[in-house]
Amino acid sequence: MTNTERVDIIDEGWWKMIKITITQIRKELGKNQPFSFKVSAEELGLNEEQFSVEEDVLIDGLITNKGTVLEVTGKINARLEQCCSRCLENMVTVLTIPFSEEYREIELKRNEENSDSEEINYFSDDEIDITDLIRESILLAEPIKPVCSETCRGLCPKCGANLNINTCGCNPTKIDPRLAVLGKLLSKD
Numbered sequence: 001m002t003n004t005e006r007v008d009i010i011d012e013g014w015w016k017m018i019k020i021t022i023t024q025i026r027k028e029l030g031k032n033q034p035f036s037f038k039v040s041a042e043e044l045g046l047n048e049e050q051f052s053v054e055e056d057v058l059i060d061g062l063i064t065n066k067g068t069v070l071e072v073t074g075k076i077n078a079r080l081e082q083c084c085s086r087c088l089e090n091m092v093t094v095l096t097i098p099f100s101e102e103y104r105e106i107e108l109k110r111n112e113e114n115s116d117s118e119e120i121n122y123f124s125d126d127e128i129d130i131t132d133l134i135r136e137s138i139l140l141a142e143p144i145k146p147v148c149s150e151t152c153r154g155l156c157p158k159c160g161a162n163l164n165i166n167t168c169g170c171n172p173t174k175i176d177p178r179l180a181v182l183g184k185l186l187s188k189d
Contacts, residue, residue: 018043018134020072025065028106028127033063035074044135054079055093059134061099069102070123072130076137083109087110087162097141101133 018039025033026138041053061074076097084091123129153163158170175183 008055018131031065036060052081073100082146083146086152091148099137
């Protein structure tokens with residue numbers, strides 16, 4: 001952390017707000033302010049039953065004063081405990097998630113006529129709340145069907161054996177019962 005930066009994590013009940021103090025950066029066009037902090041999944045309001053983070057989430061970023069907007073960019077590093085969607089074995093997924101968002105001062109919202117033409121984030125006073133940005137970035141980056149490896153063979157559909165560990169004696173060919181009679185004709189030839 002630099003001497004002009006302050007990241008506050010404020011308790012708001014079941015989640016916490018992550019606010020970055022921007023007093024110095026607001027004063028100079030083109031000025032950059034780095035930030036870095038760790039936060040738990042619980043502090044972000046992520047439900048541990050649906051989303052299990054192995055350790056604290058590390059966030060590194062940079063705020064840039066671009067005149068009428070402050071641009072917040074950076075990356076999130078998280079390790080998720082998940083279950084492979086093919087073989088159902090526990091696994092860890094390492095995520096590196098880039099993020100970028102622009103924030104405008106709330107006073108500018110009152111002066112704009114077409115402020116609803118695009119989604120704009122606003123800040124007031126000398127703090128930017130990036131809680132939603134971090135939470136949404138993590139949720140959107142979570143793999144829908146995680147796999148332990150691209151070569152994962154999964155489970156046998158008949159006996160449930162993990163085909164990565166051992167083979168089973170089940171017949172892997174699946175015959176549609178409506179076409180079974182045709183299979184008998186082909187086997188006589």
